[in-house]
Amino acid sequence: xxxxxxxxxxxxxxxxxxxxxxxxxxxxxxxxxxxxxxxxxxxxxxxxxxxxxxxxxxxxxxxxxxxxxxxxxxxxxxxxxxxxxxxxxxxxxxxxxxxxxxxxxxxxxxxxxxxxxxxxxxxxxxxxxxxxxxxxxxxxxxxxxxxxxxxxxxxxxxxxxxxxxxxxxxxxxxxxxxxxxxxxxxxxxxxxxxxxxxxxxxx
Numbered sequence: 001x002x003x004x005x006x007x008x009x010x011x012x013x014x015x016x017x018x019x020x021x022x023x024x025x026x027x028x029x030x031x032x033x034x035x036x037x038x039x040x041x042x043x044x045x046x047x048x049x050x051x052x053x054x055x056x057x058x059x060x061x062x063x064x065x066x067x068x069x070x071x072x073x074x075x076x077x078x079x080x081x082x083x084x085x086x087x088x089x090x091x092x093x094x095x096x097x098x099x100x101x102x103x104x105x106x107x108x109x110x111x112x113x114x115x116x117x118x119x120x121x122x123x124x125x126x127x128x129x130x131x132x133x134x135x136x137x138x139x140x141x142x143x144x145x146x147x148x149x150x151x152x153x154x155x156x157x158x159x160x161x162x163x164x165x166x167x168x169x170x171x172x173x174x175x176x177x178x179x180x181x182x183x184x185x186x187x188x189x190x191x192x193x194x195x196x197x198x199x200x201x202x203x
Contacts, residue, residue, distance in 0.1 A: 009148040016137070016144040023130070023137035030127040037123055041111070046120040053106045053113045060102055064095040 043049050071088045078085050107114040 009144075013141075013144045013148050016141040020134075020137040020141045023134040027127070027130040027134045030123065030130040034120075034123045034127060037120060041116055043116070046113075046117050050106075050113050050117040053102065057099065057102045057106050060095060060099045064092065064099050067092045067095050 038044055038046070067088065071085070071092050074085050074088055080086075080089075105113055
C-alpha cells in the first residue's frame with residue numbers, strides 16, 4: 001500500500017511538472033511571436049499607434065468639415081475667382097486628400113493600422129491565454145508538491161526476506177525408530193506376561 005501511494009504521488013507530481021513545462025513553453029512562444037510582430041512592423045506599441053492614427057483622422061475630418069463650411073459661406077459673398085475663395089477651395093481639397101490618405105492607412109487594405117492592430121490583438125489574446133494557463137499550471141504543480149510532502153508514506157524495510165528454512169524438527173526417522181522399539185518392547189512384555197500365565201495354568 002505504501003509503495004502504491006508513493007508511486008501515485010510521484011506520478012501526480014510528474015504530470016503537474018509536465019503540464020507546467022508545456023504551459024511555460026507556450027507562454028514563451030507567444031511572447032516571441034509578439035516581439036517578432038513588433039520588429040517586423042517597426043512598431044513597438046501597435047495599440048498606441050492605432051489610437052494616434054484614429055485621433056489624427058478625426059482631427060483632419062473635423063478640419064475638413066470646418067473648411068467646407070467656410071467655403072460654402074464665402075460662395076455667397078465673394079467671387080469664386082477671388083484669391084480668398086481660391087485659397088479656401090485649395091485648403092478643402094488638401095484636407096480632403098489628407099483625410100482619404102490617413103483613413104486609408106487606418107482601415108485600408110494590406111498593411112493598414114487596423115489590420116496590423118487586429119493581428120496584434122490576436123497575439124495578445126494568445127499571450128494572455130498562455131499566461132493564464134501558466135498561472136494555473138504553476139498553482140497545480142505547487143499544490144501537488146505540497147500534497148506529496150504532506151501525504152507521502154514511506155516504506156521502511158525492517159528485515160530482508162529470506163528463503164524458508166528447511167524443517168529440522170520433528171525428525172521423521174527418529175520418530176519411526178522410537179515408535180518401532182516402543183511397540184517391540186510392548187510386544188515383548190505382553191509375550192512374557194502371556195507365557196507366564198500359560199505356565200501357571202499348566203501347573
